[in-house]
Amino acid sequence: MTVTYKETKAIQTEKVRELYVDAGWMAYTEKKNIIDAIVPNALQVISAWEGEELVGLVRTVGDGVYIMYIQDILVKKAxxxxxxxxxxLQTILSGNKQIPQKVLMTEDTEKTIKFYEKNGFTKVNGKETGVAFSRYDR
Structure with missing residues (x-):
């Protein structure tokens, strides 16, 4: 079967939940109000489908003018x-060339670093590119 791509926020919550569970992202699935809100409240969502199965998704948050934060990008393990x-990722980037600052934060693993570098991102950890800070309140 062929994978198709859609730009839509109209995705059933249960399909979104299945995708995040498969990826092991349990923080989003612990509370129903979070999983219910993340897609409708995103700046932009592009999803990947094989038939009726949601197999991947990228979503952004931001102001749509100067900064776009790539909040999530995930693909089912299979x-x-x-x-x-x-x-x-390339679809989100090419459709938002007018936004100068594109940011994301992810795991510091060899696999993820290779993926993002392959897609044109630079690791932020030096004087020239600035410093990244994070605060996560649970």
């Missing part, structure tokens, strides 16, 4: 390695 994540 579909990884097929270029779906790169396609989602």
């Amino acid at each position: 579909y990884q390695g097929r270029g779906i994540g790169s396609h989602l």
Whole structure:
């Protein structure tokens, strides 16, 4: 079957939950109000589908003018390695060329670093690119 891509926020919450559970992102799925809100409240959402199955998703938050934060990009484990994540990321980037600052934060693993560098991102950790800070209140 062929993977198709859609730009829409009209995705059933249960399909979104299944995707996040498969990715092991349990912080989003612990409370129903969070999983119910993340897609409708995003700046932009592009999803990947095989038939009726949601197999991947990228969502952004931001002002849509100067900064775009790539909040989530995930692909079901069984579909990884097929270029779906790169396609989602490149689609989001090419559709938002007018936004100068694009930011994301992710795991510091060899796999994720290679993925983002392959897609044109630079690791932020020096004087030239600034410093990243994070605060996570649970």
